[in-house]
Amino acid sequence: MGRGKTQVKLIEDRTSQQVPFSKLRSGLHRKAFQLSVLCDAEIALVVFSPGGRLYEFANAG
Amino acid sequence: MGRGKTQVKLIEDRTSQQVPFSKLRSGLHRKAFQLSVLCDAEIALVVFSPGGRLYEFANAG
DNA sequence: TTGACTATATATAATTT
């Protein structure tokens, strides 16, 4: 998306991963939230960054 | 998205939830996959539909 | 950097078949 078309392939450089990781993770979280609200779905989402940091989303349904 | 703007609020009618649920769940899965590949992230995603069906995505990192 | 912008790719609501 955006100005360039992205290949779904590994961004090799760890530093270059950081901004995309942050943006995509945040978008994924938003989508999970929307699905949970719109369709009354229970969702758990767990993401570990390459650096080993944990991010999670969960709703109680 | 699409032709109408969607409110982030519960679709009350269970039948009317079904198509959006299927589309949004599939989009969420795709986004999770993209994040896992692009940024070498480990992700687990668990979704229960209102009907109690389980959908999951996980990558081994 | 971290965040804002914006041009453009993508996702999807409504529609059609």
Add this chain to the structure above:
DNA sequence: TAAATTATATATAGTCA
């Protein structure tokens, strides 16, 4: 009708402050 299409809303890659 379930799948394909299409028009449009949304997400985001690249850019810049």
